[in-house]
Amino acid sequence: MLTELEFHGCVATLDMLGFSSRASRRTPSQTVDEMVGPLLHTALLAQVVFESDLEHHVEYSRLDFLYFADTLVLYLPQDPDTIHSTPALVLESMVYTTMLVAATSMWLNIPVRGAIAYGDCVVCRDPLYFVGDAFLESHELEEQQDWAGIVLCDSARKYIADESPRLVEWNVPLKGGVVRSMLAVNWPGAAKRPESFWVGSDPPPQDTETEPDWDACFSSSSPDVAAKKQNTVEFFNASPNHVDVGVGPEQRESAKNWREFYASRRNPDRL
Numbered sequence: 001m002l003t004e005l006e007f008h009g010c011v012a013t014l015d016m017l018g019f020s021s022r023a024s025r026r027t028p029s030q031t032v033d034e035m036v037g038p039l040l041h042t043a044l045l046a047q048v049v050f051e052s053d054l055e056h057h058v059e060y061s062r063l064d065f066l067y068f069a070d071t072l073v074l075y076l077p078q079d080p081d082t083i084h085s086t087p088a089l090v091l092e093s094m095v096y097t098t099m100l101v102a103a104t105s106m107w108l109n110i111p112v113r114g115a116i117a118y119g120d121c122v123v124c125r126d127p128l129y130f131v132g133d134a135f136l137e138s139h140e141l142e143e144q145q146d147w148a149g150i151v152l153c154d155s156a157r158k159y160i161a162d163e164s165p166r167l168v169e170w171n172v173p174l175k176g177g178v179v180r181s182m183l184a185v186n187w188p189g190a191a192k193r194p195e196s197f198w199v200g201s202d203p204p205p206q207d208t209e210t211e212p213d214w215d216a217c218f219s220s221s222s223p224d225v226a227a228k229k230q231n232t233v234e235f236f237n238a239s240p241n242h243v244d245v246g247v248g249p250e251q252r253e254s255a256k257n258w259r260e261f262y263a264s265r266r267n268p269d270r271l
Contacts, residue, residue: 005123007077010094013138014114019070042104087159095166098150102187109216111148115141118156146173147231150185173231188239
């Protein structure tokens with residue numbers, strides 16, 4: 001049965017840089033377990049935090065994602081029936097989620113590049129399609145960037161009224177040598193303390209590890225990849241220090257197995 005969800009809300013398009021070369025060295029199951037799964041896991045962990053702090057975040061049941069090839073699309077409808085009925089609050093939750101996902105990706109050596117937009121959308125899972133200006137805007141701006149990072153599109157930025165430690169004004173490098181001042185998600189603020197949010201099966205990186213393995217994140221020696229690496233490292237080094245992500249041991253434990261966690265919390269009636 002065709003089931004569409006038409007909504008006004010927030011969309012984030014995240015592209016995994018270097019995905020093809022990494023996936024080619026793994027079986028499909030290994031790709032899910034070692035690359036895709038941990039990022040989905042982290043996105044879902046953010047929802048546990050939302051549930052424990054509903055005065056500041058949108059309820060979990062409304063945030064969802066689509067994944068295909070090397071792209072993860074998160075979407076979060078604005079819901080007038082909750083206390084989080086404004087674009088600013090919906091956007092705050094999406095920024096928080098993408099901050100954790102980007103920070104996790106760096107420690108997994110799978111850097112992501114993305115953009116967050118706001119607008120009208122339609123999503124259908126069977127058959128799969130998603131359309132709307134927000135999807136197009138976030139996809140186009142994601143592709144234009146020349147680094148690993150996440151920025152706010154114009155449609156989303158206009159809803160930011162107050163300063164947030166999770167966002168940084170930055171001269172974002174775009175392809176072709178263009179630089180544009182934009183609001184960027186402060187993922188380094190979380191990445192500098194990975195033990196505060198780590199959800200992987202292996203132990204988290206130690207406190208003494210102050211930055212990701214850049215050579216592993218950007219393993220190609222091509223000039224294009226070298227430029228992305230340099231731009232990303234520059235942002236990491238210049239970003240504000242650690243941002244409290246609000247993730248406790250019980251929340252990490254409750255999200256330990258991402259497959260079980262997602263299945264147990266997914267509403268069967270939800271698209």
